[in-house]
Amino acid sequence: xxEFKDAAVVAPDSGVPILEPTSLTLTERHIxxxxxxxGGKSTLVRLINGLVLPSEGSVEVEGxxxxxxxxxxxxxxxxxxxxxxxxxxxxxxxEDVMLSLRRTIKNKHERTAAAxxxxxxxxxxxxxxxxxxxxxxxxxxxxxxxGVLAVTPRVLVADEPTTLLDxxxxxxxGSLLRSxxxxxxxxxxxxxxxxxxxxxxxxxxxAVAFDGSPVEAVAYYRDLMFGRVRRDxx
Ligand SMILES: Nc1ncnc2c1ncn2[C@@H]1O[C@H](COP(=O)(O)OP(=O)(O)OP(=O)(O)O)[C@@H](O)[C@H]1O
Numbered sequence: 092x093x094e095f096k097d098a099a100v101v102a103p104d105s106g107v108p109i110l111e112p113t114s115l116t117l118t119e120r121h122i123x124x125x126x127x128x129x130g131g132k133s134t135l136v137r138l139i140n141g142l143v144l145p146s147e148g149s150v151e152v153e154g155x156x157x158x159x160x161x162x163x164x165x166x167x168x169x170x171x172x173x174x175x176x177x178x179x180x181x182x183x184x185x186e187d188v189m190l191s192l193r194r195t196i197k198n199k200h201e202r203t204a205a206a207x208x209x210x211x212x213x214x215x216x217x218x219x220x221x222x223x224x225x226x227x228x229x230x231x232x233x234x235x236x237x238g239v240l241a242v243t244p245r246v247l248v249a250d251e252p253t254t255l256l257d258x259x260x261x262x263x264x265g266s267l268l269r270s271x272x273x274x275x276x277x278x279x280x281x282x283x284x285x286x287x288x289x290x291x292x293x294x295x296x297x298a299v300a301f302d303g304s305p306v307e308a309v310a311y312y313r314d315l316m317f318g319r320v321r322r323d324x325x
Pocket of ligand 1: 133
C-alpha cells in the first residue's frame with residue numbers, strides 16, 4: 092500500500108508550488124496516471140521512491156516513510172524512467188542487468204545466467220555484450236525494464252514506459268507489465284493503456300483533478316484538454 096499524507100512539493104530554488112498537498116491511498120494493483128504536460132505527474136510518482144522528497148507531509152510505502160527509509164523503500168519500488176539513459180550506467184547490456192542483480196544473486200555464474208535469461212525475455216538475448224550506447228532507444232527502454240524487473244520489485248512505478256517502443260513491443264510490454272505480480276503505477280499519455288487500469292488519476296496544475304474509474308477519468312481528461320484548447324483559442 093502507498094499512502095500520500097498531505098504530501099506537497101515546492102520547487103527547491105523558487106519555492107513555487109509543483110504539487111499541492113495531496114492525500115491518496117493507493118491499493119489497487121494497476122493505477123494509471125494521465126494529465127497535461129507539466130501538470131505534476133512525474134513529481135507525484137517520484138515521491139513514491141524518494142527521487143523527490145515532500146516539502147510538507149509524507150509518503151509511505153508499506154508503512155515506511157520514504158523520507159526516512161529511502162534505501163529500504165527503493166528495494167521494494169522499481170522505477171522506470173521515460174528516458175532509459177537516466178538509469179543505464181554500465182558499459183554493456185548484460186553488465187547493466189548484472190548490476191541490478193548484485194544484491195539478490197551473489198554467485199557470479201548464476202547472476203550471469205539470470206541476467207541472460209532476463210535479456211532473452213525482453214528480446215535482447217543477442218545484444219548481451221553490445222555497448223549500451225550502441226542500442227537503439229527502444230532497446231535501451233527494454234534493457235532498463237529487464238534490469239528493474241529482474242529483481243522482482245513489489246511496486247513498479249513506470250513513467251511513460253513504452254514511449255520509445257514500436258507497436259509490437261508496446262503491446263507486448265503493456266501486457267507483460269499488467270501481468271506481473273507487482274503493484275503497477277503507470278504514468279502514460281496512451282489513453283488505451285490508461286483505460287486498462289483499475290483506477291486512474293488525472294493530474295492537472297499540480298493537483299489531483301480526478302480520481303476514479305479509468306473510463307470516467309479518460310472522459311474527464313479529454314474534456315479538460317479540449318475545453319482548455321477552446322478557451323485558449325477564443
Ligand atoms: N526541481 C524543479 N524545479 C523547478 N521546477 C520543477 C522542478 N521539477 C519539476 N518542476 C516543474 O513542475 C512542473 C511539473 O513537472 P512534472 O515533470 O512533474 O510534470 P509532468 O506532468 O510529468 O509533465 P510531462 O507530461 O511533460 O512529463 C513543471 O512545470 C516542471 O517544470
